[in-house]
Amino acid sequence: MYEDDPPDSYQRRLTSMFWVFALAIAGVWLLWRISQILLILFAAILGAVLLDGLTCYTKRRLGLPHAPAIALIITVLVFIFVGFGFVVGPTLMNQSQQLTNLIPQSLNQLWIWAQAHHWDEILIATKPSRLIPSATDLLGDLSGIFSTALGGLASMLIIIVLAIYLAISPQLYIDGLIRLLPERRKDLGREVLAELAHALREWLIGRFASMFAVAILTGVGLWLIDLPSALALAVLAGLMSFVPYFGPIAATVPALLIALPGWPVEPLWVLLLYSGIQFIEGNLITPLVQRRMVSLPPVALLVAQLTIGYLFGLLGLLLATPLAVVIIVLVQILYIRNMLGDPIRVLGEHPDAT
Numbered sequence: 187m188y189e190d191d192p193p194d195s196y197q198r199r200l201t202s203m204f205w206v207f208a209l210a211i212a213g214v215w216l217l218w219r220i221s222q223i224l225l226i227l228f229a230a231i232l233g234a235v236l237l238d239g240l241t242c243y244t245k246r247r248l249g250l251p252h253a254p255a256i257a258l259i260i261t262v263l264v265f266i267f268v269g270f271g272f273v274v275g276p277t278l279m280n281q282s283q284q285l286t287n288l289i290p291q292s293l294n295q296l297w298i299w300a301q302a303h304h305w306d307e308i309l310i311a312t313k314p315s316r317l318i319p320s321a322t323d324l325l326g327d328l329s330g331i332f333s334t335a336l337g338g339l340a341s342m343l344i345i346i347v348l349a350i351y352l353a354i355s356p357q358l359y360i361d362g363l364i365r366l367l368p369e370r371r372k373d374l375g376r377e378v379l380a381e382l383a384h385a386l387r388e389w390l391i392g393r394f395a396s397m398f399a400v401a402i403l404t405g406v407g408l409w410l411i412d413l414p415s416a417l418a419l420a421v422l423a424g425l426m427s428f429v430p431y432f433g434p435i436a437a438t439v440p441a442l443l444i445a446l447p448g449w450p451v452e453p454l455w456v457l458l459l460y461s462g463i464q465f466i467e468g469n470l471i472t473p474l475v476q477r478r479m480v481s482l483p484p485v486a487l488l489v490a491q492l493t494i495g496y497l498f499g500l501l502g503l504l505l506a507t508p509l510a511v512v513i514i515v516l517v518q519i520l521y522i523r524n525m526l527g528d529p530i531r532v533l534g535e536h537p538d539a540t
Contacts, residue, residue, distance in 0.1 A: 225501050226345055232386060232508055233349030236394075238356050239387040256353055274417060281418035285440065288414060292443040378519050385515050385533045386508055392472060393428060393507075399471045400427045400434075400463060407459040411452065414444055423460075427467070430487060430507060434464050482510055482533075 217224070237259060244255040352359060360379055367375045401424025408416035419441050426433035438460045445452035490510035495503030511533060518532050 230348035234352030237353035
């Protein structure tokens with residue numbers, strides 16, 4: 187309490203501080219309660235950023251207006267997915283079913299081997315299905331990624347629809363966000379949104395190109411060593427590489443389990459194959475497809491994945507890397523560049539841009 191302040195003024199300040207603190211707590215609690223919805227919205231924004239980037243490229247190359255360009259992009263993407271389903275869908279479904287049969291068999295063989303070597307006591311005399319979930323359980327977990335928010339396939343459909351709507355008229359939503367800012371901050375707001383969109387677009391393009399390359403290399407490699415379900419394992423490896431570090435490790439486990447009956451030669455070939463592909467992806471493919479490198483410090487990326495994955499589950503882990511990109515760009519622009527006044531190349535920005 188200041189000496190010159192009357193008691194009622196001090197009480198008003200104390201009451202105001204209490205309400206500010208209470209509103210802050212309520213805001214954090216509300217954000218926590220709707221965190222899964224916010225993550226789904228962020229996933230939709232990622233999709234919209236990618237669609238907008240492809241649309242802008244099409245507009246430049248073909249000279250089309252915005253509406254026909256995005257309509258063309260969506261049509262091409264639909265044809266690609268439908269064509270992929272017709273060409274490899276039946277084989278992929280058969281091999282996925284084969285995986286659900288082979289993985290439990292390999293786990294049982296692993297359990298028998300552990301018993302023969304008296305490792306069952308170390309494993310607390312429990313069945314492998316309790317230590318490692320079966321393929322059916324894993325598929326059930328994967329299908330329930332979005333169940334926390336709005337439910338399964340419906341959530342995926344909502345993400346796609348939201349992404350399309352955001353990409354159709356992105357300027358409408360950008361202008362809406364800018365109007366919420368004070369006049370003196372509007373230019374900074376536009377700069378931040380532009381830099382965020384650019385960094386996320388660069389990261390997404392590089393990541394999807396890497397995923398495609400990993401799937402092709404994995405499929406060819408598994409076919410050469412004649413491992414069962416090569417196509418399903420290749421698609422899984424490509425999808426899992428969306429999550430750096432943890433994804434490739436998780437994708438290696440099913441392949442190793444399938445290779446166990448050919449011990450020790452086939453598991454060794456699988457390890458060499460997956461390790462070699464990750465070396466090629468990290469040291470050759472990624473630098474080639476992302477010349478405006480959106481590279482994150484490994485420690486920062488791992489901390490982001492562990493923290494966001496722990497707080498928000500599997501969906502948080504899937505989106506941890508792009509969320510880390512957003513956080514880093516915000517710190518670089520708002521704190522380092524604007525508050526400290528230090529020149530810095532923002533993530534995803536061309537070296538000659540600054």
